[in-house]
Amino acid sequence: MIAFLIPLAALAEDNPWVPAFSAFGGVLTQKVDATATSNATGRQAQGDVEMTYPLVGFSAELMTPHLPVPGLPALFLHGDVALSFSSAYYPATEGSPGNPGFYEVAVDVGYPPEQFKPQDLNGTGTQVGAEPESLEISAGVGIAFEMKLWDRTLRLRPSFEYRREQISYEFVLSNGVTYNPPICGATPDESLFLNGCGLASLSAGAKKTFHSIGPGFEVEMDTARTGPLMLSLYVSAQAYRVLGSRNATIEMSGAYDPPPPEGSPANGTINATATIEHEPWNYRGLVGLRFRWLPE
Numbered sequence: 001m002i003a004f005l006i007p008l009a010a011l012a013e014d015n016p017w018v019p020a021f022s023a024f025g026g027v028l029t030q031k032v033d034a035t036a037t038s039n040a041t042g043r044q045a046q047g048d049v050e051m052t053y054p055l056v057g058f059s060a061e062l063m064t065p066h067l068p069v070p071g072l073p074a075l076f077l078h079g080d081v082a083l084s085f086s087s088a089y090y091p092a093t094e095g096s097p098g099n100p101g102f103y104e105v106a107v108d109v110g111y112p113p114e115q116f117k118p119q120d121l122n123g124t125g126t127q128v129g130a131e132p133e134s135l136e137i138s139a140g141v142g143i144a145f146e147m148k149l150w151d152r153t154l155r156l157r158p159s160f161e162y163r164r165e166q167i168s169y170e171f172v173l174s175n176g177v178t179y180n181p182p183i184c185g186a187t188p189d190e191s192l193f194l195n196g197c198g199l200a201s202l203s204a205g206a207k208k209t210f211h212s213i214g215p216g217f218e219v220e221m222d223t224a225r226t227g228p229l230m231l232s233l234y235v236s237a238q239a240y241r242v243l244g245s246r247n248a249t250i251e252m253s254g255a256y257d258p259p260p261p262e263g264s265p266a267n268g269t270i271n272a273t274a275t276i277e278h279e280p281w282n283y284r285g286l287v288g289l290r291f292r293w294l295p296e
Helices: 002-011
Strands: 018-038 045-063 074-084 089-095 125-132 135-149 152-178 197-226 229-242 247-255 269-278 281-293
Touching (some): 018 074, 045 125, 152 269, 197 247, 197 269, 197 281
Antiparallel strands (some): 018 045, 018 269, 018 281, 045 074, 045 089, 074 135, 125 152, 135 152, 229 281, 247 269
């Protein structure tokens, strides 16, 4: 390491270290799969979604003097903080989960309540949601190759990148079950409730941190000078491979209200599991403005 830094120090007299600060905006995309099962509905919610959302951030960078090798490249190191603007995405949905409502029946005297299946209740089903947290952190190291193009200084900058993010998950389930006899309902004004059914609405959440690494590439062009600052525009792209486990699991349990009467064959307990899996790769593209400290 010392042998490497000595020639850099010698070069710094006419070829200085260059600190820089930049602001950027861009978009990130990643795919998520989810599956949800329970002993309540007897049905499976399964699917996937491409989470694509914008972000803005700031970056600090330090570039070394040009190295005494062919092409005179320079090394650089950067660290970034970004805020993403994402809503929740729902990779798996079955039915219309919400607040399960009693089935409405007629109030006319002598009119028999209609029989129905539990899935006919309004607001029943299962849903799995995923939402990226606002803050993400990234960093990278790379090498910059400088050239002239149309009287402008252009830099090509391949790099090795790191990214950290957190994802929040939500699992909701609402269902109704018929007891004995298999009827359930309420009058439209809810003045009379009929026996024979139980309702349940469950929810649970989880949060997981992901670390990713991968290649990056940037094209930067100097555009104008303001005093000791050189302003440059850049575009970049990164591909990140998720490290470690890409899965998250949420388990929850609950009971119907009211519980089944004694002697009923209905199961009054609900057990449900949601499994979320992220695809191995996610991708980010940025456009930014960099302020390089480069006195004349």
